[in-house]
Amino acid sequence: MSIQSVRRKILKLIPAGAVGAFVAACSGAVQNGQNKSAQTTQSTTNSPATGETITLRMQSSWPVKDIFHEIFLDWGKKVEAMSGGRLKVNILPAGSVASATQLIEAVDKGTLDGGHAFPAYWFGLNRAASLFGTGPSFGMDAEMMLGWIHYGGGQELYNELIQTKLKKNVISFFHGPVPTQPLGWFKQQVKAPADFKGLKYRTAGIALDVFKDMGAASQFIPGGEIVSSLERGVIDAAEFSNPSSDEGLGFPDVRKVLMLQSYHQPVEMLELQMNKSKYDSLPPDLQAIIKYATMAQSADFTWKMMDRNSKDLETIEKNGVKVFITPKSILEAQLQAWDKVIAKESADPFFKKVIDSQRAWAKRVASSRLEIMVENKTAYDHFFKEAQA
Incomplete structure (x- = not known):
């Protein structure tokens, strides 16, 4: 008996209403098989072969005891988890391949696939780099600065700076809004702007000029060398x-006065860099994982810093460090110094382009934030001040 005859007999046994469903099911099975085949082909085309792992070789800018190094390691773990192991991140300690200020060169050349740093470290290449985290606040905090990066044109301006003006084969992802940086560590309490006259003081980026205007002999020293420089008398203060970074690096061992709050760096954020050619060579889903793992790390960083900074500040005080709030007269002197620095540096068209963009964003966003967000000191004092007295 022929196959055709068998097929006709089978169809005669199936009720008429079910024949269409039977044929459709058979057709659907064929179509589904074709779709699965196409999906498999597409998946194979856009991702590494089964079992293949891509390893990214990156370097930190931070001493291994610094919480920022820990944050970089946290990001690497997120990337590996989100990629199901297809991406591995080999994170090298600071200085393994390049110094902190030379990290961008190593990433640009492909010696490293990526790195973790502050944008102020490229201040020597272009002074506008300092505006991406170590510039004037205009009433913003670091969260609002990150908002400018993502929704106010900041990312595009940074790409223009790094890729067009500096011609670096580098792509950057900003994250980690750093809490307002302290005025620093001193031998004795700083009470007035005049106390900075002749002070050998470590800071970074364009804040160097702010403190020079206030009379300090300011200079940049990499993070891992600051404590030894204080100990040897190379600098007086820094x-x-x-609190977590400073405590981990040993600042309380060499200075017993910590001044909190300052306008020199209240909008700092972290930068993850990648060699752009390496990034572009990755499948789209892995590119997305790198980008969105950085955003996830930004949130995780914020919460971790709340926990760790508060605990470490308590530890610092318990170990005999006297903690003071920076006087308003010093804050006002910093703002006046910023006015002069901005006026001078704005002679450069690109610097002015960035500063004008930040100012416009801050005028709108900081204003609304001040109106919307309730002042919390009154509530804190109500619930805790009397109990602490």
Whole structure:
């Protein structure tokens, strides 16, 4: 009996209403098989072969004891988890391949696939780099500065700076809004702007000029060398970043006065860099994982810093460090110095382009934030001040 005859007999046994469904099911199975085949082909085309792992070789700018190095490691773990192991990140300690200020060169040349740093470290290449985290606040905090990066044109301006003006084969992802950086660590309490006259003081980026205007002999020293420089008397005082970083690096061992709050760096944020050619060579889903893992790390960073900074500040005080709030007269002197620095540096068209963009964003966003967000000191004092007295 022929196959055709068998097929006709089978169809005669199936109720008429079900024949269409039977044929459609058979057709659907064929179509589904074709779709799965196409999906498999597409998946194979856009991703590494089964079992293949891409390893990114990156370097930190931070001493291994610094919480920023820990944050970089946290990001690497997120990338590996989100990619299901298709992306591995080999994070090298600071100085393994390049110094902090030379990291961008190593990433540009492909010696490293990426790195983790502050944009102010490229200040020597173009002074406008300092505006991406170490510029004037215009009433913003670091969260609002990140808002400018993502929604106010900041990312595009940074791409223009790094890729067009500096001609670096580098793509950057901003994250990690750093809490307002302390005025720093001193031998004794700083009470007035005049106390900065002749002070050998470590800071970074364009804040160097702010403190020079206030009379300080300011200079840049990499994070891992600051404590030894204080110990040897190379500098008198210094700021680095936050209570957790400072405590981990050993600042309380060499200075017993910590001045909190300052306008020199209240909008700092972290920068993840990648060699652009390496990034562009990755499948689209892995590119997306790198981008969105950085955003996820930004949130995780914020929460971790709340926890760790508060605990580490308590530890610092318990270990005999006297903590003071920076006097308003010093804050006002910083703002006056910023006026002069902005006026001078704005002679450069690109610097002015960036500063004007930030000012416009801050005027709208900081204003609305001040109106919307309730002042919290009154509530804190109500619930806790009397109990602490």
